[in-house]
Amino acid sequence: MSHHSGMSDHATRTVERHCDVCVVGGSAAGLAAALQLGRQRRSVIVVDAGEPRNGPAVHMHGYLGRDGTPPSELVAAGRREVRSYGGEVLAGLVQRVTGASDDRFRVELLGGHAVIARRVVAATGLVDELPEIEGIAAHWGRDVVHCPFCHGFEVRDRRTVMIVTHPMGIHPAVLFRQLTARLTVVVDDAVTADQAELDALRAGGVAIRQAAVRRIVTGPDGHVSAVELADGESIAADAVVVGPRFAARAEPFLPLGLRPAAHPGGLGDVLEVDATGQTAVAGLYAAGNVTDPSQQVLQAAADGSRVGAMVSVSLAQDDLRASARPSANQADWDHRYGGEQMWSGNPNGTLVHEVGALEPGRALDVGAGEGGDALWLAEQGWRVTASDISRRALDRVSAEAERRGVHVECHHVDANALDAFERSAFDLVSAQYASIPRTPDDRAVRNLLEAVRPGGTLLVVSHDIEPMRAPVGTLAEARPFDPDAYVRVGDVAGALERSPTWHVEVHEKRPRPPGAASASHHVEDVVLRARRRTG
Numbered sequence: 001m002s003h004h005s006g007m008s009d010h011a012t013r014t015v016e017r018h019c020d021v022c023v024v025g026g027s028a029a030g031l032a033a034a035l036q037l038g039r040q041r042r043s044v045i046v047v048d049a050g051e052p053r054n055g056p057a058v059h060m061h062g063y064l065g066r067d068g069t070p071p072s073e074l075v076a077a078g079r080r081e082v083r084s085y086g087g088e089v090l091a092g093l094v095q096r097v098t099g100a101s102d103d104r105f106r107v108e109l110l111g112g113h114a115v116i117a118r119r120v121v122a123a124t125g126l127v128d129e130l131p132e133i134e135g136i137a138a139h140w141g142r143d144v145v146h147c148p149f150c151h152g153f154e155v156r157d158r159r160t161v162m163i164v165t166h167p168m169g170i171h172p173a174v175l176f177r178q179l180t181a182r183l184t185v186v187v188d189d190a191v192t193a194d195q196a197e198l199d200a201l202r203a204g205g206v207a208i209r210q211a212a213v214r215r216i217v218t219g220p221d222g223h224v225s226a227v228e229l230a231d232g233e234s235i236a237a238d239a240v241v242v243g244p245r246f247a248a249r250a251e252p253f254l255p256l257g258l259r260p261a262a263h264p265g266g267l268g269d270v271l272e273v274d275a276t277g278q279t280a281v282a283g284l285y286a287a288g289n290v291t292d293p294s295q296q297v298l299q300a301a302a303d304g305s306r307v308g309a310m311v312s313v314s315l316a317q318d319d320l321r322a323s324a325r326p327s328a329n330q331a332d333w334d335h336r337y338g339g340e341q342m343w344s345g346n347p348n349g350t351l352v353h354e355v356g357a358l359e360p361g362r363a364l365d366v367g368a369g370e371g372g373d374a375l376w377l378a379e380q381g382w383r384v385t386a387s388d389i390s391r392r393a394l395d396r397v398s399a400e401a402e403r404r405g406v407h408v409e410c411h412h413v414d415a416n417a418l419d420a421f422e423r424s425a426f427d428l429v430s431a432q433y434a435s436i437p438r439t440p441d442d443r444a445v446r447n448l449l450e451a452v453r454p455g456g457t458l459l460v461v462s463h464d465i466e467p468m469r470a471p472v473g474t475l476a477e478a479r480p481f482d483p484d485a486y487v488r489v490g491d492v493a494g495a496l497e498r499s500p501t502w503h504v505e506v507h508e509k510r511p512r513p514p515g516a517a518s519a520s521h522h523v524e525d526v527v528l529r530a531r532r533r534t535g
Helices: 028-039 071-084 173-179 195-203 251-256 297-321 330-336 349-355 372-379 391-404 443-451 489-497
Strands: 016-024 044-048 088-091 094-099 105-109 114-122 126-129 160-164 183-187 207-210 213-218 224-229 234-236 239-242 245-248 284-286 362-366 383-388 408-412 426-432 452-463 502-511 524-532
Touching: 016 028, 016 105, 016 297, 016 330, 028 044, 028 071, 028 297, 044 114, 071 088, 094 251, 114 297, 160 173, 173 183, 173 195, 183 195, 195 207, 224 239, 284 297, 330 391, 349 372, 349 426, 349 452, 349 524, 362 372, 372 383, 372 391, 372 408, 372 426, 383 391, 391 408, 426 443, 443 452, 443 489, 452 489, 489 502, 489 524
Parallel strands: 016 044, 016 114, 044 088, 114 284, 160 183, 160 239, 183 207, 362 383, 362 426, 383 408, 426 452
Antiparallel strands: 094 105, 105 114, 126 245, 213 224, 224 234, 452 524, 502 524
């Protein structure tokens, strides 16, 4: 919870973020883990490259309450839920994870940004390695399927050809036989399948062929129409079943010494974990089908939720041993204020414009940062309380106030703490670009409103975040902050609309006024000024 004057948090310079947990991978398992952690008041940054294993699938199945939902809809809902607890979901590609000081991890992203985290959750999933058969990849996840539970019902009663390219690939045939009476199993010439299993399938009415497959034939309608064998024979087909090999997405974790292990089925590799989800590397956890390829989306989400809970326990035990109860986001802001001065030191232009005509009284600057606004208010005759989650930032405010010969009271608090601010005490409550993580109950918004005395003014300003939501050209250009994880002017406006004790005087988008050192890439602000009624 802090603000700035004259620069954008979303500047193109590389940024090092600090959090409790970095989750690598933002599908069902990763988001479920992040949700659990957010609900335990842990700061979480999810880094997602946007390459889910089930990306080619139009719908997911077998997920109770969400059967038939497009995978993208589940991810979108999961992101909203994670962000509602202040968790950030960043577009980015993790290149490598290494050890950092104090048993932390350094998660390095393509493009130069980095995340320093106490724990890391690998929810990177698997990569399916499809047989080298022409046409397989083009229809993968639609007419070419592999799992009888994921998509078997959708190909029921159709002419289905199952291509077996490895000995384990024959096992799902008994399930597909239940789904269609028109099943042909083609066992590749190089595969020695279990003869007893083949005999049982033949006796059950399944056609068995031993032959190499040349290609998948696409019909005029764009769907699979046949499977062509190496000898030129074609088998009519509406659907094709193949069993791919799989590989754990583990490359970013290799610098830590983590190595995938061979899956007992011999079809690929996975990350091995203990009962809590922790890998052989202390502090590095894994969840989802990167640990178990049999997991569908429902099981992956459940596993992520369980692992998120286990990570929460691990962090809580560490904090108890240290007799500490750290605020989730303080480390991030303390780090950012630990170097050179970040902002210009000038007051924000909108503050100067909106409160210049007000009679000085008692003011609360929420997210004071290095104090440009608080110091200016004090110089105008206001009795100022500067509030911030970062003690380092407030130390700078105190030092600069002393240098200028003005008094600013510093209040070290999280805006999301219960009763964070003195109630009905301030003639002006100002939050200029304050980075306050969301909560589902809008506690920080209530804290802001309740701090204003009857007759007092509330002034909230934030960036117009729509340009920040626009997709960047490449993952190398991805932004290191997630604006949707933070309270915005619209959240405050909604609370005011629901309260009869407030009169909104200004709520508009406008060009950013002069007053800071230099303009950042954004050019518009959203400004909200309201007065609390006295009656």
